[in-house]
Amino acid sequence: MNPENFRLDELKAEHLLTAVGAAVLLFVVLVVVRRILVARLTKIAPKTETLADDLLLDLLRNSKTGFFVISAIYLGLCMLPIPARFHTVAEKTFILIALLQFGSWASVGINFWITRYLKKKAESDAESATTIGLISFLSKMLLFVLIVLLALNNLGIDITALVAGLGVGGVAVALALQNILGDLFASLTIVLDKPFIVGDFIVVGDFAGTIEHIGLKTTRLRSLSGEQLIFANGDLLQSRIRNYKRMNERRIVFTIGVTYQTPSEKLALIPGWVKEAVEKSEFTRFDRCHFLKFGDSALSFEVVYWVKNADFNFYADIAHAINLALYRKFADEAVSFAYPTQTLFIEKDA
Numbered sequence: 001m002n003p004e005n006f007r008l009d010e011l012k013a014e015h016l017l018t019a020v021g022a023a024v025l026l027f028v029v030l031v032v033v034r035r036i037l038v039a040r041l042t043k044i045a046p047k048t049e050t051l052a053d054d055l056l057l058d059l060l061r062n063s064k065t066g067f068f069v070i071s072a073i074y075l076g077l078c079m080l081p082i083p084a085r086f087h088t089v090a091e092k093t094f095i096l097i098a099l100l101q102f103g104s105w106a107s108v109g110i111n112f113w114i115t116r117y118l119k120k121k122a123e124s125d126a127e128s129a130t131t132i133g134l135i136s137f138l139s140k141m142l143l144f145v146l147i148v149l150l151a152l153n154n155l156g157i158d159i160t161a162l163v164a165g166l167g168v169g170g171v172a173v174a175l176a177l178q179n180i181l182g183d184l185f186a187s188l189t190i191v192l193d194k195p196f197i198v199g200d201f202i203v204v205g206d207f208a209g210t211i212e213h214i215g216l217k218t219t220r221l222r223s224l225s226g227e228q229l230i231f232a233n234g235d236l237l238q239s240r241i242r243n244y245k246r247m248n249e250r251r252i253v254f255t256i257g258v259t260y261q262t263p264s265e266k267l268a269l270i271p272g273w274v275k276e277a278v279e280k281s282e283f284t285r286f287d288r289c290h291f292l293k294f295g296d297s298a299l300s301f302e303v304v305y306w307v308k309n310a311d312f313n314f315y316a317d318i319a320h321a322i323n324l325a326l327y328r329k330f331a332d333e334a335v336s337f338a339y340p341t342q343t344l345f346i347e348k349d350a
Contacts, residue, residue, distance in 0.1 A: 042057065064101055074091070186237045187233045198213065200244075202242060202243050209222050269333075273330075284305055284318060
């Protein structure tokens with residue numbers, strides 16, 4: 001039979017039986033295999049640590065029955081001696097439905113990754129969930145545009161001019177929204193690179209505060225004096241940021257000045273007194289204490305020690321105890337702390 005001269009009354013029964021049989025068989029196989037795999041993976045997936053079976057289960061659950069039907073019909077039509085134009089229509093229809101199904105699978109994959117990523121982020125940085133949600137939205141938008149372009153191309157529409165127009169329009173929009181897009185991408189950089197997270201205490205130039213919120217355009221800090229500081233994300237990333245929350249230990253340097261009347265024997269003992277005062281706490285590590293210089297009104301000792309905690313209030317309690325211990329020790333040893341003084345000599349004329 002010549003397909004180009006096809007007539008419906010010339011269609012033989014064996015052709016119909018073969019086509020219908022193949023279509024029904026394919027549909028049944030697809031439905032049964034999906035049902036068996038879903039049943040098995042539903043039992044297995046919760047017991048395994050790998051995410052591959054969880055993803056496969058989600059993909060199978062989102063395999064549409066309509067896609068199976070169209071696939072079966074297309075297979076049946078391919079087995080019939082029908083004209084090429086009918087085959088072309090069937091092929092284009094099948095490709096359109098397949099694109100929709102692949103788009104659904106890709107969307108499931110995006111949701112799967114985002115859901116797992118957000119679950120981890122929520123434990124450490126719940127505020128970044130909004131930005132991660134934006135990543136999901138943008139990914140799905142790009143996926144939608146790609147599916148539409150492929151569908152139009154499948155229908156025989158020249159998408160070259162359309163893509164070029166979208167490119168020019170995209171450039172115009174990008175120029176008009178340059179600052180907003182800059183802050184948006186800076187927000188994504190903050191979330192993915194994590195130079196800081198909610199709860200970190202940072203210093204930016206002359207400003208300091210604890211991060212309260214990381215948004216799509218701005219990041220908000222609460223200053224030590226109570227007011228809220230708001231930074232554009234782009235400006236924030238272009239600044240030099242000091243993140244004190246990432247500090248494992250705090251290095252403390254301070255100076256002790258004693259009077260020039262202090263005996264040299266007592267001067268030699270001062271480093272030992274300081275070391276004893278510092279090492280009373282299990283959360284400190286003594287580094288050094290040296291008689292460094294002769295000042296205008298004091299003999300200066302430089303002290304360096306470490307506090308094994310980054311919290312400022314914890315350090316303040318440690319410093320309070322050390323300073324109080326040194327003050328009492330110096331008082332017991334009759335060593336006076338120096339302060340700026342001036343001595344005025346007046347000579348009498350003979």
